[in-house]
Amino acid sequence: PPPSRFFLFLPCISLSLCAYTQMVAFCSKNVFCALLLLLSAYCLIGDLRRSRVASSCDGIPCEAGAAVSRPNCSSLPTCWPLLPRKLLSTIKCAGKHCTAEECCEDVRTCGTLPPEFVCPPGKLVALSLVFKLCKGVNCTTDECCVNEQRLWNVISPASSWTPRGQHCSVVFKGHIYVIGGWPRYGGLLNDVWSSRDGVQWAVVTSSAPFSPRRGHTCAVLQDQLLVLGGLPFNRDVWTSRNGSYWVSEIRQLPNRAVSFTPRGNHGTAVFQRRVWVIAGWSTHGPSLGDVWSSTTGVLGNWELFTVKPSAAFPARAHPSVAVFGKRLWLASGYGVGNTFFNDVWSTDDGVIWIPATKHAAFSPRSEGALVYSAGRLWMIGGRASSGAVVSEVWSSPDGVQWTYGGQAPSPLAGFGVGIVEAPVEYKSKIFITGGFSQGSRDKADGVTNAVFRMANLLPSCRTFTCPSGAAPKSVSLMCSTHICKAEECCLRPTCANMTSCPEGKFERAHLSSIECRSFVCTPSDCCADAPSW
Numbered sequence: 001p002p003p004s005r006f007f008l009f010l011p012c013i014s015l016s017l018c019a020y021t022q023m024v025a026f027c028s029k030n031v032f033c034a035l036l037l038l039l040s041a042y043c044l045i046g047d048l049r050r051s052r053v054a055s056s057c058d059g060i061p062c063e064a065g066a067a068v069s070r071p072n073c074s075s076l077p078t079c080w081p082l083l084p085r086k087l088l089s090t091i092k093c094a095g096k097h098c099t100a101e102e103c104c105e106d107v108r109t110c111g112t113l114p115p116e117f118v119c120p121p122g123k124l125v126a127l128s129l130v131f132k133l134c135k136g137v138n139c140t141t142d143e144c145c146v147n148e149q150r151l152w153n154v155i156s157p158a159s160s161w162t163p164r165g166q167h168c169s170v171v172f173k174g175h176i177y178v179i180g181g182w183p184r185y186g187g188l189l190n191d192v193w194s195s196r197d198g199v200q201w202a203v204v205t206s207s208a209p210f211s212p213r214r215g216h217t218c219a220v221l222q223d224q225l226l227v228l229g230g231l232p233f234n235r236d237v238w239t240s241r242n243g244s245y246w247v248s249e250i251r252q253l254p255n256r257a258v259s260f261t262p263r264g265n266h267g268t269a270v271f272q273r274r275v276w277v278i279a280g281w282s283t284h285g286p287s288l289g290d291v292w293s294s295t296t297g298v299l300g301n302w303e304l305f306t307v308k309p310s311a312a313f314p315a316r317a318h319p320s321v322a323v324f325g326k327r328l329w330l331a332s333g334y335g336v337g338n339t340f341f342n343d344v345w346s347t348d349d350g351v352i353w354i355p356a357t358k359h360a361a362f363s364p365r366s367e368g369a370l371v372y373s374a375g376r377l378w379m380i381g382g383r384a385s386s387g388a389v390v391s392e393v394w395s396s397p398d399g400v401q402w403t404y405g406g407q408a409p410s411p412l413a414g415f416g417v418g419i420v421e422a423p424v425e426y427k428s429k430i431f432i433t434g435g436f437s438q439g440s441r442d443k444a445d446g447v448t449n450a451v452f453r454m455a456n457l458l459p460s461c462r463t464f465t466c467p468s469g470a471a472p473k474s475v476s477l478m479c480s481t482h483i484c485k486a487e488e489c490c491l492r493p494t495c496a497n498m499t500s501c502p503e504g505k506f507e508r509a510h511l512s513s514i515e516c517r518s519f520v521c522t523p524s525d526c527c528a529d530a531p532s533w
Contacts, residue, residue, distance in 0.1 A: 169416025215264030
């Protein structure tokens with residue numbers, strides 16, 4: 001009997017002991033009687049052991065706090081990531097603890113995708129599809145993948161700086177800079193503007209010491225802001241630590257070291273702690289296909305990287321350049337003979353360039369922007385071979401396969417790009433400043449001073465690390481906001497991870513199936529009060 005009712009059986013036990021005492025005294029003088037007494041004692045012990053697993057617990061060893069009947073599957077808290085069988089209350093479990101094998105079906109949903117499941121480029125698993133049933137044993141990408149979510153914001157339809165194109169933009173010390181450019185009226189510009197948010201702009205200097213220019217590039221190297229080259233055919237480099245005070249880096253070393261030749265509409269990136277100047281427009285047109293690099297940006301400290309003819313990209317102006325996956329990438333541009341390119345090249349040393357594709361899915365163009373963000377390369381806008389300004393956005397995870405990503409808010413070409421990396425509330429943000437929304441390549445018609453922001457696709461659970469003890473759901477799940485949460489990406493742990501209960505409490509039954517209410521199991525989840533004796 002349960003210990004709480006043991007006192008009811010004390011009289012019976014006392015009478016039994018008295019009777020056995022008399023029998024032992026009698027049988028001690030008779031061998032046959034003694035054998036019968038031993039046999040009866042053996043049978044009595046067996047009956048007591050069998051009675052412990054009698055029908056009162058339906059074949060389940062009775063313990064303090066245990067159920068008085070065989071449990072059914074309704075006592076199993078959750079079947080995640082499987083699905084519960086129908087009519088759980090009618091399914092009896094074999095032991096005192098119900099298991100998932102008895103109560104759950106191995107039916108696939110979009111929330112049970114294995115970690116290696118990957119949606120096609122341009123698509124991710126949406127949270128709204130987590131409980132969607134798949135038709136077959138394995139879920140397919142058509143069932144579980146939806147288009148990526150993007151968000152374009154018009155930050156400022158008309159900023160305080162003069163509308164312009166072929167300027168440069170860069171993010172430096174938390175500010176977005178707009179430098180120089182080609183306005184619709186008047187001569188070229190050499191002013192410098194900055195903003196923290198793309199809305200409120202302040203003029204840093206209305207006339208920097210470098211000459212007015214367009215087609216120049218900007219970069220940040222060694223905590224300095226650099227302006228490199230530009231039309232009309234400059235080969236100078238200017239540096240600044242605050243955007244206001246600029247220093248010309250024209251220095252001749254004793255060995256008369258070479259520097260990049262005068263050019264504009266070239267490509268620039270910072271890669272392997274070096275600043276790179278690639279291709280561009282020379283006095284002979286879009287005829288440059290060389291690659292230059294420097295660790296400091298100081299003229300006279302530049303190195304010409306030999307490009308092997310077997311892997312060299314064609315000469316061009318307006319190339320789009322970015323850094324992605326420990327490689328330097330180049331795409332699109334405008335070449336000799338009015339040739340427009342839609343090829344994509346990459347290198348890991350600046351010497352050997354390998355074509356990822358010579359004909360990407362996006363149309364041939366120049367004056368677009370190639371940027372890296374959210375694990376992808378993005379091709380934004382540009383000018384088509386017809387001269388029309390386009391607003392297409394394309395993305396690629398590898399530079400080979402490109403996926404159409406919709407339209408920017410406006411056709412854009414010759415604009416500036418600034419990337420703010422990983423603030424708290426966003427994975428990253430791409431700022432688009434100014435540029436041409438229409439007009440020909442040879443005129444500054446249709447220039448704008450609008451500022452757009454592309455808040456990149458919402459991150460997936462691939463970027464989230466689950467708390468200790470919590471298993472990941474699926475790396476392809478898309479988070480509901482720009483910050484992934486454990487509830488979206490992780491399975492809550494079970495009480496099997498609970499080390500021990502505090503004094504005065506004991507572990508609940510079927511610990512492995514009790515899901516904790518948070519990502520840290522507590523005694524209130526897994527422990528019950530000790531019974532009163």
